Structures are given as C-alpha cells and as structure tokens.
Amino acid sequence: MTEKLKLAGREFDNRLIIGTGKYSSGEQLAQACKASGAQIATMAVKRVDAERHSDEIVKPLKDLGVTFMPNTSGAKNAKEAVFAARLAREALGTDWIKVEIHPDVRYLLPDPVETYNACKQLCSEGFKVFPYIQADPVLARLLEELGCAAVMPLGAPIGSARGLETLPMLKIIIENARVPVVVDAGIGSPSDACRALELGADAVMVNTAIAASGDPVAMAGAFRAAQEAGRAGYEAGLAGRNETAVPTSPMEAFLKEAMK
Amino acid sequence: MRVTFNGKEDEAADNTTLLDFITAKGIKAEGSAAACDGDVVPKKEWGSFKLKEGMSIDVFNLVAGG
Numbered sequence: 352m353t354e355k356l357k358l359a360g361r362e363f364d365n366r367l368i369i370g371t372g373k374y375s376s377g378e379q380l381a382q383a384c385k386a387s388g389a390q391i392a393t394m395a396v397k398r399v400d401a402e403r404h405s406d407e408i409v410k411p412l413k414d415l416g417v418t419f420m421p422n423t424s425g426a427k428n429a430k431e432a433v434f435a436a437r438l439a440r441e442a443l444g445t446d447w448i449k450v451e452i453h454p455d456v457r458y459l460l461p462d463p464v465e466t467y468n469a470c471k472q473l474c475s476e477g478f479k480v481f482p483y484i485q486a487d488p489v490l491a492r493l494l495e496e497l498g499c500a501a502v503m504p505l506g507a508p509i510g511s512a513r514g515l516e517t518l519p520m521l522k523i524i525i526e527n528a529r530v531p532v533v534v535d536a537g538i539g540s541p542s543d544a545c546r547a548l549e550l551g552a553d554a555v556m557v558n559t560a561i562a563a564s565g566d567p568v569a570m571a572g573a574f575r576a577a578q579e580a581g582r583a584g585y586e587a588g589l590a591g592r593n594e595t596a597v598p599t600s601p602m603e604a605f606l607k608e609a610m611k
Numbered sequence: 612m613r614v615t616f617n618g619k620e621d622e623a624a625d626n627t628t629l630l631d632f633i634t635a636k637g638i639k640a641e642g643s644a645a646a647c648d649g650d651v652v653p654k655k656e657w658g659s660f661k662l663k664e665g666m667s668i669d670v671f672n673l674v675a676g677g
Contacts, residue, residue: 370677380675395676398617398669399638408675409642424676437651438671441644509677536677558677 353582356554358531359447359479359500361418363390366548366578368420368533370558371408374567381411383561387571388578392417393449393556395424396435396442409443420481422449428462429469436473448473449503450482459509463490467497474498483535486517491524491532501530503556506547507537510559514543518550525551541570541577548581549589615667623662630657633670644671 356363369389374380384392392412412419421439426432429452436448450473452466453459461483467490473480479500484490486504494502504524507513514537515521525532531553538544544555557574564570614623616636623632629645629652645652646669652660662668 371675372677374675377675393677394673396644396671397674399636399643399672400617409673419673421673422676434646434649434651438644438646439673441651441654442642442671442673556677 353579353586356531358391358554363418364388365390365575366554366582367391367544367574368393368535368554368556369561369571370556371412372558373562377408377411379567380408380562381415383567383571384412384417385415385571386568386575387557387561388575389571390416390418391420391554393420393422393558395422396439397425418447419443419445420447420449421445422451422483423469424451424453426452426469427454427465428452429465429472432465432469433472433476436469436478437476440478446477447479447500448481450480453483453509461485461505463487466490467493470494470497470499481533486520486524488520488523488527492527495528495530499530501533501553502528503533503535505536506534506543507539509536511537512539512560513537514539515546521547521552522550541573544574545577545581545584548578549584551585612662612664614662614665617669621668627662628658629660629662629668632662632668633657636670638670638672642672645669646671 356366365388367387367389368391369384371392371394423432423435426435432452450469452462466482470480470482474497481501482494483503491502506515533554534547534552535556538557539560547555561567561570614621648667
C-alpha cells in the first residue's frame, strides 16, 4: 500500500486527476472514472445553453464520490479567471479551483503573469488554488509562496499526447516544491503517468489520453495500474543510473575458476 | 422590462426576482451560478434579488472539460 495523496487538507488513495472532456457520453465518462480509480475530476464553467442538450456530468461523478476541481478554462486573463472561480464556487459549493489562463488557442500555453495575478486574488479570497503552469521552477516557487494548494506544471501542450517534454524542469520543480506537484497536460500514455510519479510527482492529470483512446474504460484501467506502479517505484527508491555497465554477476571470480 | 439573458435580448415582468427568472427558464439552481451585470450573485440571494430594466443576466453551469 502506497502513501495517500494529500491535497488541500484532503487525502486520496489514487494519484490520477481525471479531465472530463472528449468522452462520448456522461455514462462513458463515469465508467472510465470508476475504472481509473480517480477520486478527483476537473470540469469547466460555461454559460447555460438552454437550446442544446448537454450530458449531465456532475451527478454521475458525485454518485461516485468524486471530488470536484472546477477549472477556469476559457479565461483569457486574471479578471476572467477570478470571475469563473467565483461562479464555480457558487455552482458546486467548492473552494477548489484549477486556474487555467491560456490566451493562445494554438498551443494553449498558460500565461504566467495573468495566472500569478489570478492566484494572488483567489488565495486572498480563501480558494484552494491549483494553477496550471509552464514547467517553470521559479514561477512554481512564487505560486507556492502565494499560498497555492499545489502547482500543476505541464509535460507538453494540452491534448498533444507528447509526453513529458519538460522533464528536466519538472525534476527541478519536484525537487524544490513544498506543495504537491501535479503533472498536467501532455501525458499521452500510461507510461508517461508512471514515469512522472516514479520521479516524485504527487499526482498526474489525464484527459485526452483516456477519453480519445480506442477504449476509454480499458485505458482508464491501464492508467490506474500505471499510477500504482509509478508511485510504488518512487517510494521504493529508484536505483541510480550509471554511464557505464556495472556488473550484476561476479564475473571475475568465475573466469579465474575456469582458467585453472 | 427588457433584460439580456446569456447575451440575448429577453423579457422579464416587473418585480421578477433572479430566482423566478432562472426557474422560468427551466434551469435548476443546483449546479448553477448566476451573475448580474458582471457580478456573481450568491445563490442565497437569488430569491430577494430583483431584476432591473436593461440588466444583463448570465447563468452558468458545469460542463465537461479538462
């Protein structure tokens, strides 16, 4: 049994945070969430569209006992993100908020200045703030000092499935952080999630890699196994890497015996 | 009176509260949030919050997203 994940004063048995986008139905989402074992899910705040039916996602996840982490996706600046956070708090009755401010639609990279400003305001309003950020160790430290509940550095652009492209910087963030580190975005396969957790990330956030896979429910199960393996590997302590071979068998003694 | 609802022109009777307006739209209060003229109105105030001529009302809920 591995250690529990601790986020904003709560404890979780599973280290996946599931994004709820791109599933074919609310039912498929709920099945995948269950198969993944995830106990935290993100969702977005949008204006009600009375003319278009949209799948109910809150209730099936609530029935599974999932903790909601609403996000500010769609916000182009700090002001819009703060507005979205206040709406999410009213709608869901939670003070958890994932701050996402990405004005550039091609790469959806987070704006560090607006993110910092939004986090400053939201921390002062008592929110439990989870900022989505570039894998920037300096920014991560500044946000930690503001009082953010965790930092969520990206591995690669959202939905790109390019894996842990920012690995060297993620390692520095993990080494320095005194708040949980959640690797968010870019995770394309179970092995990416496993690797991030093996290196000491506290959790990983996954959406597209499950929702857009050939079989989302089966893939969710694969991610569940990956997060278990990754965390267990981290807690066991990885063997160090070497540039050259290091014998695992007593080769020299064997040769000496044979030459007699 | 004329109001704007989620960016579109709409009508509301005099003395309509925000709760009346939202309920009449078939929107459940649970899981929703509302803002009037850009300010979030706490749910506990919906029943006493009176709409005004020209007011802009926006109602939000949670949708799938990463």
